[in-house]
Amino acid sequence: xxxxxxxxxxxxxxxxxxxxxxxxxxxxxxxxxxxxxxxxxxxxxxxxxxxxxxxxxxxxxxxxxxxxxxxxxxxxxxxxxxxxxxxxxxxxxxxxxxxxxxxxxxxxx
Amino acid sequence: xxxxxxxxxxxxxxxxxxxxxxxxxxxxxxxxxxxxxxxxxxxxxxxxxxxxxxxxxxxxxxxxxxxxxxxxxxxxxxxxxxxxxxxxxxxxxxxxxxxxxxxxxxxxx
Numbered sequence: 555x556x557x558x559x560x561x562x563x564x565x566x567x568x569x570x571x572x573x574x575x576x577x578x579x580x581x582x583x584x585x586x587x588x589x590x591x592x593x594x595x596x597x598x599x600x601x602x603x604x605x606x607x608x609x610x611x612x613x614x615x616x617x618x619x620x621x622x623x624x625x626x627x628x629x630x631x632x633x634x635x636x637x638x639x640x641x642x643x644x645x646x647x648x649x650x651x652x653x654x655x656x657x658x659x660x661x662x663x
Numbered sequence: 664x665x666x667x668x669x670x671x672x673x674x675x676x677x678x679x680x681x682x683x684x685x686x687x688x689x690x691x692x693x694x695x696x697x698x699x700x701x702x703x704x705x706x707x708x709x710x711x712x713x714x715x716x717x718x719x720x721x722x723x724x725x726x727x728x729x730x731x732x733x734x735x736x737x738x739x740x741x742x743x744x745x746x747x748x749x750x751x752x753x754x755x756x757x758x759x760x761x762x763x764x765x766x767x768x769x770x771x772x
Contacts (some may be wrong), residue, residue, distance in 0.1 A: 555681060555718075555754060556679070556754070556756050560743050562758075566675075566677065566760050568675065568677070568722060570665070570710050570712075570722075572664060574770070601679050601720065601756075602720075603679075603712045603713065603714050603718045603719060603720045604712065604714060605712050605713060605714050605715075605735040606714075606715065609664075609712045610712060611685045611711075611712045611722070613677060613679075613720070617680065624713035630694040639768060639770075641697065643768065643770070644769070644770050645664060645665070645767075645768060645770065646767070646768050647665050647666075647710075647765065647766070647768075648765060648766045648767070649671075649675065649762050649764070649765040650762070650764050650765070651762040651763060652760055652761045652763060653758050653759070654756070654759050654760060654761060655759050655761040656756060656757060656758040656759070657756070657757045658754075658755070658756045658757070658760050659748060659752065659755050659756075660752060660753070660754040661683070661748075661752070661753050661754065662764055
C-alpha cells in the first residue's frame with residue numbers, strides 16, 4: 555500500500571485531478587504511464603486514490619528535482635499530459651514539495 | 664474543488680490512510696475535525712479523495728510549520744487521532760512537505 559520511500563528529504567509531486575465524461579484511451583494510457591514511471595531513475599514510489607466521481611489524487615515520490623524533471627521531459631509522458639488536457643481532465647492542480655519528515659502507523663494483527 | 668492556496672512557499676501535510684471494518688463514530692469525528700480545522704490560524708485549505716475500499720488521501724495546507732504544529736497540538740484533534748489508531752485505521756502514513764511551486768489547469772467551458 556505505502557510507497558516505500560527512504561528517509562527524507564525527497565520530493566513529492568502532488569497531482570489532484572477531476573476527470574470529465576471522455577474516457578477513451580484513459581485507462582490504457584494510465585497503465586502505460588504507471589509502467590514507464592517505474593523505470594525512471596530516481597523514482598521512489600507512488601500513492602494514489604481515485605473515487606467513483608472521477609476525482610483522484612496521485613502523489614509520486616522522487617529522489618530529487620532532477621529525476622522529477624526528467625520524467626516531466628519524457629516524450630511519451632509529455633504526449634500523455636497533452637492528451638489529458640485535451641480530452642480527459644476537466645481540472646487539475648499540481649504541487650511540487652520537499653518532504654521534510656514522515657511517520658507511519660500499521661495496526662498489529 | 665481546489666484548495667485556494669496562496670503562492671508558495673507553504674506547507675503540505677499529506678495523510679494517506681486505509682480504514683478497517685470498525686466505523687462507529689468515524690463520520691461524526693471526521694465532520695467535526697473538518698469544521699475545527701477551518702478555524703485554525705494559518706490553515707490554507709484541504710484536498711481529499713476517498714475510495715469505496717476505505718483508502719483515502721487528505722492533504723491539508725498550512726502557512727507554516729507553527730500553524731501545522733498548533734493543529735497537531737489541538738486537544739480535540741489529539742483525541743481524534745488516538746481514537747483513529749485504536750479503532751478506525753488499519754494503516755496510515757503522514758508526510759510533511761514544503762510546497763515549492765504549483766500549477767493549475769481548468770478546462771474552458
